[in-house]
Amino acid sequence: MTEHLVPAFLSLLDPVVLLTITTGTVVGIIVGAMPGLTATMAVALLIPVTFGMPPLHGLSLMGGVYCGGMYGGAISAILLSTPGTPAAAATSFDGYPMARQGKGGTALAIAAWASFWGGIISTFALLLMAPTLAHFSLRFGPPEYFVLAIMGLSSIVTLTKGSMVKGLIAGFLGLVVATVGMDPLSGYMRFTFGQVDLYDGVPFMPALIGLFSISQILDLTAETRIAEGLDGTSLSSIKRSKLPKGLGGTIVQGGIIGTIVGMLPGAGATISAFISYNFAKQGSKDPETFGKGNPKGVAASESANNGCVGGSIIPLLTLGIPGNSVAAALMGGLMIQGLIPGPELFTRYGTLTYGFILSLFLANLVFLVLGLYLAPYFARVTSTPNALLIPGIVILSVIGSYAINNNMFDVWLMLGFGIAGYFLEKGGFSTGALVLGLILGPIAELGFGQSLILSQGSPLIFFDRPLCIALWIITLLLMIPAFTSGRRKKQA
Amino acid sequence: MNPVTNRLFSAAGLGLAATLFLGAKDFPDRAASAARYIFFLAGVLALLSVIMFFRSEAQSEPQNRWIRSPRHFLVTVAAMAGYGAAIPYLGFFLASALFMPVLALLLDYRRPLFIAIGTGVILLFVYLVFVYFLGVPVPMGIWEG
Amino acid sequence: MRKSLILLLALCTLLGAVSAMAADYPTKPVTIIVASNAGGGTDTMARLFAKFAEKYFPQPFVINNIDGAGGQRGFDALARAKKDGYTIGTIYTPHFTAHISAKRANYTIDDFAILYNLVTDPGVLVVPASSPFNTIEDIIAAEKADPGSLTGSTSGPGSDDAFALAQFNEATGCTVKSVPATGSSNAKATVMGGHVSMGFMNLSQIESNYKAGEIRILAMMTTKRHPSVPDIPTFAELGYKVVSDSSRGFAAPAGFPEDAYAMIVDVFEKVLADPEFLAAAKDQLEMNFMGPEEYRQYLVDLLEVTDKAYEKDPW
The missing domain is CATH 3.40.190.10 (Periplasmic binding protein-like II)
Structure with a gap:
C-alpha cells in the first residue's frame, strides 16, 4: 500500500485533477441540495462522459459529486425543511428549528464541519481497513438486518416530543404505508388498487418532500419570514456567530456509525443518520432540547450520512458490492475504465485506486471551504419574504417529485402527503416517526421473512447469533434513557 | 389538543385498522405471511388508538390552532392544486411562471419587481440544472415537440 | 407587473417550445425511454449506446428514465409512445414477458417493433x-x-x-x-x-x-x-x-415509420461494430448481439416459458 501512496498523492497534484474534484464537488452540492435530483443521477450521467478521460480524472469527478451531494442535502434541509436527499431528513429535525431561530448560518457551518469530519473518518477507514471491514460487513445477514431495523425503529420513541402513544401511532402508520406494493416474499400486490405507480410501493422521496416540506410551508402561510421575530437590524446576526463547543464526540460517533451502516447494502445513509441522531440524543444530558434546535442533532445526522460515503465504497472496491445506489453507479464508472472491483484494484491498479481514495479527502475539503464560506449567504434565504419563498418551494418540490420517476402521479402523492402531514403534525403526531416507519418497514419485513425461511420458521435465529445479540443490547441500552427520564419527570 | 379531536384521530385509527384487516383477509394463500404482518400492524394500530381514546382527557397538551391563517392556508392549497392540474396542459415552465406570481399576490405580496425576479431566477435555475445540464425531462404539456 | 409577466411568458415559450419544422428525418433528438433508474445496468447500456450513436446519427439521443414496477412503467410508456420515429426504449427480460404472463402488462409483444438485443447475462x-x-x-x-x-x-x-x-x-x-x-x-x-x-x-x-x-x-x-x-x-x-x-435490448413502438426504423437499425449496426464501443462495454456488459428477427423470436419463446411458470407458481 505505501508504495502506491506517494505516486497516488503526486498524481493528485495535477491541476486538471484538482479542477475535476472541485467541479464534481460543486455539481454534487447543487444536485444534493435540490430535492429530486440525486448524486446517483449525476454519476450515471457522467459515466459515458468519463469514458474518454484518463481514469483518475473521471473517478475524482464522480467521487466529488458523491461527497458534495451528501453534504448538499443539508443546506435545503436546514434552511427550508426540505431534505434535498433522504439522508438529510434527520438533519432538518434540529437544523430547521435553528434556522427559525435565526441561527441558519451557524447550523450550516456545523453541517459543513460535521460532514467534513464524517467524510474524513470514513475515508480513513476506507484507506486503512477496507478488506477487514468488508469481510466484517458480510457477517450481516437477514437476521442482523432485521435487528438493525428494529434498532432504527426504536428511535421512534426518541423522536416523539409529546405523547408516546401518538409517536407510536405515527411510526406504525409509516409501517402501514410501507406495506403498499409488491410483497417481497410472494410477489403479491398489496393495496395497490391496480395502480401501476404503486407496484413498487409508495415512492419514498415524494412522500418525504410532502411530509417535511409542503406541510411546513402550509404552516408558514401564517408568517412573513422563516427566521421568526427578526427585524431588519438583527438580520446581520444570521451571518456569523461562534460555533458551539462540545460537538466533537457526537461527530466522531456519527462518522463511525455512518461508516459501519454505509457498508451494509440496503441499509444506507438515511438509516445511519437516524441511528446516529438517536445515539446523540440518548447519550446527551439534555435530550429534551433535541428537535428544538440542538446543534448536536445537526452534527450527529450530517457526520453519519457523510460517513456513509467512505463506508459504501469499502465493499464496492474490495468485493464489488456497492453499499447504495450512488456506489452502484460509481461501479459503472469504474468498470467503464476497465477497473474491476477486487484485490487487483489495490495492487495492480494501486496508484489509481489510492489516488481515487485520496481525492475523496480533497473533495471533503472543497465542500468544507465552500460550505463555510457560503453559509451566511445561503442563510439569507430565511429572511426572504414567505410570500415568495412558499411558491418557490412548491415549484421546486413539484419538479423534484416529478423528476425522480418522471411521473405526475408522484406530484399528487407529494401534495397529498403534504396536507396529511400538516394535520398529523398539528394533531401531535410526529412526521419524523412516520418517515422512519416508511424507510425501515420494508427492511424489517424483508429481514424477518428471509430469516424465517433460513431458520425453517424458528424465531431463535434472531437471538443465537453474536452480532444479533450485540445489536439487541445496543437497542435496549438506547431505550433506557427514554423511559427513565419520563419516569423521573412524573415523580418530580 | 382538545379531547374531541384526539377522539376523532382515534376513530380514524380504528377505521384504518379495520380497513387493513378486511383488506388482508382477501390475500391469497401464497401471501399468508404478508397477511399475518398486516394483521399484526392492524392490531397494534387498533390497540394504540383505543389507548389514545381513553387517555385523551387525562393529557394536558398545549393548545394549538389548527390553521393560524385560514385565508392564506386555503389559497395556498387551492393554488397548489390548480398548479398541479395545469402542468400537464401548460407544461412545467408556463404553469410555474403563472403559479408563482399568482400565489405571491394572493399571499398579499405587492412588489412586482421582486416577484418577477424571483420567478425568473427559480425557473432559470431549474432550466439550467434540470434541463440543460442533467437532461432530466420536465413536463412540457402543449409545448411537447 | 403585466409587462414583466408577458416577458416571462415569452421567455418560457422560448425555453419550452422545440421547433418541429418540416424537414427530413431526423429533425430533433430521439428519446430513449429507459425502464430503470439512472445508474443501473440497463441505464449504463443505454447511455453508452447513446454516446456512440451520436457519431452515426445527425441528432443526439436523450435518455428518459421511467423506472418502476419492475420495468413495467417504462415498457408501458414505450408501447404508448408517439409513433413518429422520435422515441425508442429499452426492454429487459424476463420482466418484459413476465408482466405479460402475470396479466399486469398493458402491452403485448406485438405493440413493439423489436430492435436489437445487446446483453445476455x-x-x-x-x-x-x-x-x-x-x-x-x-x-x-x-x-x-x-x-x-x-x-x-x-x-x-x-x-x-x-x-x-x-x-x-x-x-x-x-x-x-x-x-x-x-x-x-x-x-x-x-x-x-x-x-x-x-x-x-x-x-x-x-x-x-x-x-x-x-x-x-x-x-x-x-x-x-x-x-x-x-x-x-x-x-x-x-x-x-x-x-x-436475463437480457437487455432495445425496441421501438409498433407503427414506427419505416424509413426511421431503417435508419435506427443502421445506427445499431454501426455502433455494435464500433471498436471503441466494444472496448467501453466489454467489462461491464455481457455482450450478446441479436438482430431484430432473432430477438423477437427469443421474446416469443420466452413468453411461453414465463406463461408456464406463472400457471404453476404465480407471483
Whole structure:
C-alpha cells in the first residue's frame, strides 16, 4: 500500500485533477441540495462522459459529486425543511428549528464541519481497513438486518416530543404505508388498487418532500419570514456567530456509525443518520432540547450520512458490492475504465485506486471551504419574504417529485402527503416517526421473512447469533434513557 | 389538543385498522405471511388508538390552532392544486411562471419587481440544472415537440 | 407587473417550445425511454449506446428514465409512445414477458417493433468459497441427508433467478427454498456472507468475485459453455435441464415509420461494430448481439416459458 501512496498523492497534484474534484464537488452540492435530483443521477450521467478521460480524472469527478451531494442535502434541509436527499431528513429535525431561530448560518457551518469530519473518518477507514471491514460487513445477514431495523425503529420513541402513544401511532402508520406494493416474499400486490405507480410501493422521496416540506410551508402561510421575530437590524446576526463547543464526540460517533451502516447494502445513509441522531440524543444530558434546535442533532445526522460515503465504497472496491445506489453507479464508472472491483484494484491498479481514495479527502475539503464560506449567504434565504419563498418551494418540490420517476402521479402523492402531514403534525403526531416507519418497514419485513425461511420458521435465529445479540443490547441500552427520564419527570 | 379531536384521530385509527384487516383477509394463500404482518400492524394500530381514546382527557397538551391563517392556508392549497392540474396542459415552465406570481399576490405580496425576479431566477435555475445540464425531462404539456 | 409577466411568458415559450419544422428525418433528438433508474445496468447500456450513436446519427439521443414496477412503467410508456420515429426504449427480460404472463402488462409483444438485443447475462449457480459444496451432486446429497434445509438467494418472485430455482428443483428433485433479496448488492452479500446455501445469480454480478476466488460457480444455465468462463460446465452437460438468463435490448413502438426504423437499425449496426464501443462495454456488459428477427423470436419463446411458470407458481 505505501508504495502506491506517494505516486497516488503526486498524481493528485495535477491541476486538471484538482479542477475535476472541485467541479464534481460543486455539481454534487447543487444536485444534493435540490430535492429530486440525486448524486446517483449525476454519476450515471457522467459515466459515458468519463469514458474518454484518463481514469483518475473521471473517478475524482464522480467521487466529488458523491461527497458534495451528501453534504448538499443539508443546506435545503436546514434552511427550508426540505431534505434535498433522504439522508438529510434527520438533519432538518434540529437544523430547521435553528434556522427559525435565526441561527441558519451557524447550523450550516456545523453541517459543513460535521460532514467534513464524517467524510474524513470514513475515508480513513476506507484507506486503512477496507478488506477487514468488508469481510466484517458480510457477517450481516437477514437476521442482523432485521435487528438493525428494529434498532432504527426504536428511535421512534426518541423522536416523539409529546405523547408516546401518538409517536407510536405515527411510526406504525409509516409501517402501514410501507406495506403498499409488491410483497417481497410472494410477489403479491398489496393495496395497490391496480395502480401501476404503486407496484413498487409508495415512492419514498415524494412522500418525504410532502411530509417535511409542503406541510411546513402550509404552516408558514401564517408568517412573513422563516427566521421568526427578526427585524431588519438583527438580520446581520444570521451571518456569523461562534460555533458551539462540545460537538466533537457526537461527530466522531456519527462518522463511525455512518461508516459501519454505509457498508451494509440496503441499509444506507438515511438509516445511519437516524441511528446516529438517536445515539446523540440518548447519550446527551439534555435530550429534551433535541428537535428544538440542538446543534448536536445537526452534527450527529450530517457526520453519519457523510460517513456513509467512505463506508459504501469499502465493499464496492474490495468485493464489488456497492453499499447504495450512488456506489452502484460509481461501479459503472469504474468498470467503464476497465477497473474491476477486487484485490487487483489495490495492487495492480494501486496508484489509481489510492489516488481515487485520496481525492475523496480533497473533495471533503472543497465542500468544507465552500460550505463555510457560503453559509451566511445561503442563510439569507430565511429572511426572504414567505410570500415568495412558499411558491418557490412548491415549484421546486413539484419538479423534484416529478423528476425522480418522471411521473405526475408522484406530484399528487407529494401534495397529498403534504396536507396529511400538516394535520398529523398539528394533531401531535410526529412526521419524523412516520418517515422512519416508511424507510425501515420494508427492511424489517424483508429481514424477518428471509430469516424465517433460513431458520425453517424458528424465531431463535434472531437471538443465537453474536452480532444479533450485540445489536439487541445496543437497542435496549438506547431505550433506557427514554423511559427513565419520563419516569423521573412524573415523580418530580 | 382538545379531547374531541384526539377522539376523532382515534376513530380514524380504528377505521384504518379495520380497513387493513378486511383488506388482508382477501390475500391469497401464497401471501399468508404478508397477511399475518398486516394483521399484526392492524392490531397494534387498533390497540394504540383505543389507548389514545381513553387517555385523551387525562393529557394536558398545549393548545394549538389548527390553521393560524385560514385565508392564506386555503389559497395556498387551492393554488397548489390548480398548479398541479395545469402542468400537464401548460407544461412545467408556463404553469410555474403563472403559479408563482399568482400565489405571491394572493399571499398579499405587492412588489412586482421582486416577484418577477424571483420567478425568473427559480425557473432559470431549474432550466439550467434540470434541463440543460442533467437532461432530466420536465413536463412540457402543449409545448411537447 | 403585466409587462414583466408577458416577458416571462415569452421567455418560457422560448425555453419550452422545440421547433418541429418540416424537414427530413431526423429533425430533433430521439428519446430513449429507459425502464430503470439512472445508474443501473440497463441505464449504463443505454447511455453508452447513446454516446456512440451520436457519431452515426445527425441528432443526439436523450435518455428518459421511467423506472418502476419492475420495468413495467417504462415498457408501458414505450408501447404508448408517439409513433413518429422520435422515441425508442429499452426492454429487459424476463420482466418484459413476465408482466405479460402475470396479466399486469398493458402491452403485448406485438405493440413493439423489436430492435436489437445487446446483453445476455447467463444464469449461474454459485456458492461462497467457504461452502462444502463443490458439485451439484454435493447439493443433492445434502438435500437427501436433511430434506428441506437448503436455501438459495434469488432476486424475488417473477425474476429469472426465481425461474432458475424452480427449474433446478424440478431437475434435481431438491426442495431448495427461495430467499428473495432486494437488489443485486443484497443478493450478493447474502451469498458471499454464507447466509444461504447457494445463490441463483447472473454471471455479470459475480464474475469478478469468481476470478478473485471468493465464490465458486458450480454450473452455468446456458446451452453452451460461456466464453468468459470456459472451465465451468453447463447444467445440460451435467444432465440437468436448467436454462436461464436475463437480457437487455432495445425496441421501438409498433407503427414506427419505416424509413426511421431503417435508419435506427443502421445506427445499431454501426455502433455494435464500433471498436471503441466494444472496448467501453466489454467489462461491464455481457455482450450478446441479436438482430431484430432473432430477438423477437427469443421474446416469443420466452413468453411461453414465463406463461408456464406463472400457471404453476404465480407471483
